[in-house]
Amino acid sequence: MKKKIRAIQYGIGPIGASIVKLLREKQSIEIIGAIDTDPAKVGRDLGEVVGASDAPWGVKVSADAAEVLGLAADVVMHTTSSSLPKVMDQLLACLEAESCVVSTCEELSYPYRTYPELSAKLDTAAKEWGVALVGTGVNPGFVMDKLAITLGAVSQRIDHAKALRIVDASKRRLPLQKKIGAGLSVEEFRARVKEGTIKHVGLPESVAMVADSLGLAVDEITETIEPKVATEKVVTEFLSVEPGQAAGVHQIARGLAGGKELIYMELQMYVGAKDPADTITLTGHPNISLTIPGGSHGDIATASVAVNSIPVILSSPAGLRTSRDLPIGFFAPTAKP
Amino acid sequence: MKKKIRAIQYGIGPIGASIVKLLREKQSIEIIGAIDTDPAKVGRDLGEVVGASDAPWGVKVSADAAEVLGLAADVVMHTTSSSLPKVMDQLLACLEAESCVVSTCEELSYPYRTYPELSAKLDTAAKEWGVALVGTGVNPGFVMDKLAITLGAVSQRIDHAKALRIVDASKRRLPLQKKIGAGLSVEEFRARVKEGTIKHVGLPESVAMVADSLGLAVDEITETIEPKVATEKVVTEFLSVEPGQAAGVHQIARGLAGGKELIYMELQMYVGAKDPADTITLTGHPNISLTIPGGSHGDIATASVAVNSIPVILSSPAGLRTSRDLPIGFFAPTAKP
Numbered sequence: 001m002k003k004k005i006r007a008i009q010y011g012i013g014p015i016g017a018s019i020v021k022l023l024r025e026k027q028s029i030e031i032i033g034a035i036d037t038d039p040a041k042v043g044r045d046l047g048e049v050v051g052a053s054d055a056p057w058g059v060k061v062s063a064d065a066a067e068v069l070g071l072a073a074d075v076v077m078h079t080t081s082s083s084l085p086k087v088m089d090q091l092l093a094c095l096e097a098e099s100c101v102v103s104t105c106e107e108l109s110y111p112y113r114t115y116p117e118l119s120a121k122l123d124t125a126a127k128e129w130g131v132a133l134v135g136t137g138v139n140p141g142f143v144m145d146k147l148a149i150t151l152g153a154v155s156q157r158i159d160h161a162k163a164l165r166i167v168d169a170s171k172r173r174l175p176l177q178k179k180i181g182a183g184l185s186v187e188e189f190r191a192r193v194k195e196g197t198i199k200h201v202g203l204p205e206s207v208a209m210v211a212d213s214l215g216l217a218v219d220e221i222t223e224t225i226e227p228k229v230a231t232e233k234v235v236t237e238f239l240s241v242e243p244g245q246a247a248g249v250h251q252i253a254r255g256l257a258g259g260k261e262l263i264y265m266e267l268q269m270y271v272g273a274k275d276p277a278d279t280i281t282l283t284g285h286p287n288i289s290l291t292i293p294g295g296s297h298g299d300i301a302t303a304s305v306a307v308n309s310i311p312v313i314l315s316s317p318a319g320l321r322t323s324r325d326l327p328i329g330f331f332a333p334t335a336k337p
Numbered sequence: 338m339k340k341k342i343r344a345i346q347y348g349i350g351p352i353g354a355s356i357v358k359l360l361r362e363k364q365s366i367e368i369i370g371a372i373d374t375d376p377a378k379v380g381r382d383l384g385e386v387v388g389a390s391d392a393p394w395g396v397k398v399s400a401d402a403a404e405v406l407g408l409a410a411d412v413v414m415h416t417t418s419s420s421l422p423k424v425m426d427q428l429l430a431c432l433e434a435e436s437c438v439v440s441t442c443e444e445l446s447y448p449y450r451t452y453p454e455l456s457a458k459l460d461t462a463a464k465e466w467g468v469a470l471v472g473t474g475v476n477p478g479f480v481m482d483k484l485a486i487t488l489g490a491v492s493q494r495i496d497h498a499k500a501l502r503i504v505d506a507s508k509r510r511l512p513l514q515k516k517i518g519a520g521l522s523v524e525e526f527r528a529r530v531k532e533g534t535i536k537h538v539g540l541p542e543s544v545a546m547v548a549d550s551l552g553l554a555v556d557e558i559t560e561t562i563e564p565k566v567a568t569e570k571v572v573t574e575f576l577s578v579e580p581g582q583a584a585g586v587h588q589i590a591r592g593l594a595g596g597k598e599l600i601y602m603e604l605q606m607y608v609g610a611k612d613p614a615d616t617i618t619l620t621g622h623p624n625i626s627l628t629i630p631g632g633s634h635g636d637i638a639t640a641s642v643a644v645n646s647i648p649v650i651l652s653s654p655a656g657l658r659t660s661r662d663l664p665i666g667f668f669a670p671t672a673k674p
Contacts, residue, residue, distance in 0.1 A: 022493055142490055150487050151629075152667030153479055153645050154638035156359055215669020286634050292488075292627050300623055301491035308490050327664045330489030332552020 004030040005310065008073040008099070009046070010090065011080035012036040012061060014173050015104055015137075017050040018303040019077050024052065026307070026333045033068040034061045065090065069097040075310055078103035082201040084115050088122075091133065095125045100316075101133035102309045104302060106202035108135025110145070110209040110322050113221070123320035132316040136309050136323045138301035139165060140202035140209070143292070144265055146323045148280045149213040151290050158214045158284040162264045163206070167295055168273035169248050174238040176298070180248040181227060182271045183239045189227040189246040199225060200267055203253035207263050209324050211255050214282075216262040218255035226250045234272035247271050307331055341367040342647065345410040345436070346383070347427065348417035349373040349398060351510050352441055352474075354387040355640040356414050361389065363644070363670045370405040371398045402427065406434040412647055415440035419538040421452050425459075428470060432462045437653075438470035439646045441639060443539035445472025447482070447546040447659050450558070460657035469653040473646050473660045475638035476502060477539035477546070480629070481602055483660045485617045486550040488627050495551045495621040500543070500602045504632055505610035506585050511575040513635070517585040518564060519608045520576045526564040526583040536562060537604055540590035544600050546661050548592050551619075553599040555592035563587045571609035584608050644668055 007029050009020045016036075023029050024047075034046040042063045047055030062068050069076070076094040081087050084107035091108070094101045111119045126133050135141070144163040152158060169177055181189045181198045192198040204221045211218035227246035234241040241247050248270025255263030278292040308331040309323075316326060344366050346357045353373075360366050361384075371383040379400045384392030399405050406413070413431040418424050421444035428445075431438045448456045463470055472478070481500035489495060506514050518526045518535045529535040541558045548555035564583035571578040578584050585607025592600030615629040645668040646660075653663060 025493075138491060146490075147487065149666040150484065153483075153665045154475060154633045154641050155667055156362075156637060156641045156644075157670075158667060213669075214667045286637055288629065288631075288633060290627060290629050292625065294625075296491045296625060297623050300493060304491050304493045307493075324666070325664055327662055328490045329486040329661070330492055330495060330551045332550075333494075 004028055005075060005314065006030050006032045006073045008033040008035065008068055008071065008076045010035045010065070010076050010078045010094070012041055012046070012049055013079060014175060014299065015302055016077070016079040018299055019079060019306055020046060020050055021052060022303050022307045023077070024057070026331065031057065031059055032073055033071050034059055035063070035065045035068050036061050037063045065093060069093055069099065072097055073099045074314060075100045075102060077306060078105065082106045084108050084111055084118055088118055091122060092125055095129045095131055095133065098129050098131055100131045100313045102306050102313055103133065103135045104137045104306055105135050106137070106140055106205060109137070109140035109202060110205040110324070111135070113208045114204065119320060126320055127318045130318050132313050132318050132321050134309060134313050134321045134323065134326065136305055138296055138298055138305055140206045141323045142301065142305050142328070143278045143296050145206040145209040146328060147290065148210050148282070149324060151280055151282060151288060152214050154288060155282055156285045158216065158282050160262055160283040161210050161214055161216065162281040164266045164279045165268070165295060166273050166276045167269040167298060168271070168276045169269050170234065170236045170271045172299060177236060177238055177271060180269050181246045182248050183241050184246045186227050186229060186246055193225050198249065200249055200251055200269060203251055203265050203267060207253050207255040207265055209322060210263055213324050216255065217257045218262055219258065220256040221253060222256065223251065223253040228268055228270040230272065232272070236271050241271055341365055342412060342651065343367050343369045343410045345370040345372065345405055345408065345413045347372045347402070347413050347415045347431070349378055349383070349386055350416060351512060351636065352639055353414070353416040355636055356416060356643055357383060357387055358389060359640050359644045360414070361394070363668065368394065368396055369410055370408050371396055372400070372402045372405050373398050374400045402430060406430055406436065409434055410436045411651060412437045412439060414643060415442065419443045421445050421448055421455055425455055428459060429462055432459070432466045432468055432470065435466050435468055437468045437650045439643050439650055440470065440472045441474045441643055442472050443474070443477055444542060446474070446477035446539060447542040447661070448472070450545045451541065456657060463657055464655045467655050469650050469655050469658050471646060471650050471658040471660065471663065473642050475633055475635055475642055477543045478660045479638065479642050479665070480615045480633050482543040482546040483665060484627065485547050485619070486661060488617055488619060488625060489551050491625060492619055493622045495553065495619050497598070497620040498547050498551055498553065498600050499618040501616045502604050502632060503610050503613045504606040504635060505608070505613045506606050507571065507573045507608045509636060514573060514575055514608060517606050518583045519585050520578050521583045523564050523566060523583060530562050535586065537586055537588055537606060540588055540602050540604060544590050544592040544602055546659060547600055550661050553592060554594045555599055556595065557593040558590060559593065560588065560590040565605055565607040567609065569609070573608050578608055
């Protein structure tokens, strides 16, 4: 009998919940534990917490990370925070438990420039314990970086790389609509940006990954966050936005070499977005572009990319990996017996 | 001083020529030998044979493969034939010389279904000699297979995969325009298909790679080749096609499971093609598609993919590899000193 992959879910927010539901569909995976500190979730059945139709699953959510990690899973699916410094102890605990880690922590996706010491520490710990970890998701981790790097395979010379992602947040979860400031006045929006609570995290990581992968000698990465101001009223399931209010974020990150732009990444994520799409444009020899009409759906795609990374991280050499290194693809469910 | 990658070019047709010209641009590569049996090339300087502006390069084309391979290159760029049985001895000789191989032999791109014994033989030999080989290019190797598999990363479930590649052969090299039957009568075209001289090789290999990578349990692969008939006169640099004559090929390959289609690949390669583009469509959860407007240019892209595969094949575990396994990307030129 083939041994199943034993998985632990660490963090059961919206992304964690959609990951465990997808894990549950893979016949080759057994969910052996779940960690969350939310008192509303602790002690309850994981299937019930995530609203699965086949609950209960017989796996209880626990706040005792050490105890759950002690089950020594093959892989921990980690979805607790965008901030690498905040999750360092969690990640190190996973590695010490000799489990591989797939994390959606955006800052882990390509941490070398912003956090060289933390990167080295994670790489060393992973190698010491003989396991591998990766930070991934749809963005960062796929659409603005991995896909651009993959498209680079048909290029003989690359002078400039551009990624444009336009996301219609209308049908996304409430926390996301709030996170992007939908419904705020422009002043409130700017205040929230200043205090750090409105931001899509990960553009500089994508710029750095693309720079290093396409040989673009970027020495400076800049980032701006502006409100995308609504020009007409937008009503979603959760909230409504008046003309003149912020409908979401408009972020631009640039990779510069001696002040010259080599990489341009633009993210528009707002409710009521027209023509959502993901577009990569490489200028060089030849010029080439690629479009995903409609764009890749953020929540579905992040869970997909994370779960689809399991086979590759399990077969990867020990250490800190990035989606740049991994032959990312689809993790087919094994046929039901 | 960093050691350069020592490369040998095996086969100096149009693709081989464009590969060596690209190799020449990479500061980290040193071309140490070149093999071809064409008397018009043997004994001449490689740079002159390929029409390089900086010729001579000081590397002579030789017909003595054993002698050149004896130089023990790090990698051999192999571009002699589409047929795996025809190139087996060449590939085995490269492996025995302890060189990694990047080959544009289409049937090597995913040889497991058509040639299981030859695949096993190559894998065993590569492991015995501690080197790796891969068959790759733009198609097969990238646009209809690797790109589809990569896009699969954002999918939670995949029910059907489709790849459509429309290539305008008008500006391609003469051998290609002839190979696709441009300018033949429909009868001549069909006769050439029957004798096996008109065919783009590689669709079944792409279907098999996609099937195995996306978990689509294909048990039968079919392929048809029809002429794309010109509806108006088309004049290229090399030839002209009258209405009613063949303008090129229209090939369709299908992957079936119990008679049901799970994979559909369509290649239209003809002179005067309207709206050339590469399009991948995955049906499942979610439905997602991707388009490269204009399509990836066959000759430029095949040389790119082959040369860009050098760093990954050199760092790959020994054995027979495919573009499915490799994190394909761009091979940046090192800065000029």
